Amino acid sequence: MMVDIHSHILPQVDDGASDMAEAIAMARLSVADGVRYMFATPHHNPYESLLRSQVAERVAKLQYELDTAKITLTIIPGHEVHLYEGVFEDWDKNLAGPLGQSRYVLAEPDFFYFNQATDDLLAEFTARGYWPILAHPERIVPIQKNLALIEPFLARGGITQLTAGSLLLTPDSPARRVAETMLREGMAHILASDAHNITHRLPGLTKARDAAAKIIGLEKATMMVMTTPMAVVNDEAVF
Numbered sequence: 158m159m160v161d162i163h164s165h166i167l168p169q170v171d172d173g174a175s176d177m178a179e180a181i182a183m184a185r186l187s188v189a190d191g192v193r194y195m196f197a198t199p200h201h202n203p204y205e206s207l208l209r210s211q212v213a214e215r216v217a218k219l220q221y222e223l224d225t226a227k228i229t230l231t232i233i234p235g236h237e238v239h240l241y242e243g244v245f246e247d248w249d250k251n252l253a254g255p256l257g258q259s260r261y262v263l264a265e266p267d268f269f270y271f272n273q274a275t276d277d278l279l280a281e282f283t284a285r286g287y288w289p290i291l292a293h294p295e296r297i298v299p300i301q302k303n304l305a306l307i308e309p310f311l312a313r314g315g316i317t318q319l320t321a322g323s324l325l326l327t328p329d330s331p332a333r334r335v336a337e338t339m340l341r342e343g344m345a346h347i348l349a350s351d352a353h354n355i356t357h358r359l360p361g362l363t364k365a366r367d368a369a370a371k372i373i374g375l376e377k378a379t380m381m382v383m384t385t386p387m388a389v390v391n392d393e394a395v396f
């Protein structure tokens with residue numbers, strides 16, 4: 158069974174699902190694709206952040222609707238934690254938190270900015286006993302220009318999450334090019350949908366797994382959508 162660690166399925170929270178009907182449609186597509194666990198990871202910033210307790214309440218409401226409709230998807234509360242100077246202030250107020258009750262943190266850099274200060278924030282999570290997962294590095298412009306920027310993070314045992322859709326772009330698009338390089342170099346660990354709705358950035362991981370399999374083989378590609386993200390569900394170390 159597949160696990161999707163990154164989604165914006167919670168209705169009316171951020172730029173994700175617009176209402177409960179769309180959230181349910183996203184869940185149906187995920188289940189049809191073979192996904193059984195999905196983390197709900199609403200943006201924590203610059204959107205108005207939900208408290209961890211509020212995310213949990215909304216997940217419970219969505220889970221009730223899914224259970225009623227007999228859709229076999231388990232939703233786990235989380236946040237997509239934006240890396241900026243105020244992140245630990247927000248964290249300490251529970252306006253950002255880990256994936257479920259685990260030590261894993263889905264950490265998203267600014268799209269146009271990644272420097273020493275960003276890496277220091279990632280290191281601070283590790284110092285606090287958490288295991289940061291870098292969200293979609295292949296979509297971050299400075300990382301596209303210089304992959305070496307994430308080497309210190311990887312050297313500390315950092316985990317990266319590629320967005321499934323990046324592998325399905327046209328071959329010359331920067332995000333796909335970088336995602337493929339990361340796969341070849343062993344710099345990528347998890348594929349996730351980052352699903353926002355049912356019209357673009359769709360739920361589902363199978364097509365991306367198959368695209369990854371052409372580069373790293375089916376066994377390793379399958380690990381990126383099953384074994385490794387399941388370790389996040391179970392709060393187990395990947396390495």
Ligand SMILES: [Fe+2]
Pocket residue numbers: 163164165237351
């Ligand atoms: Fe996201």
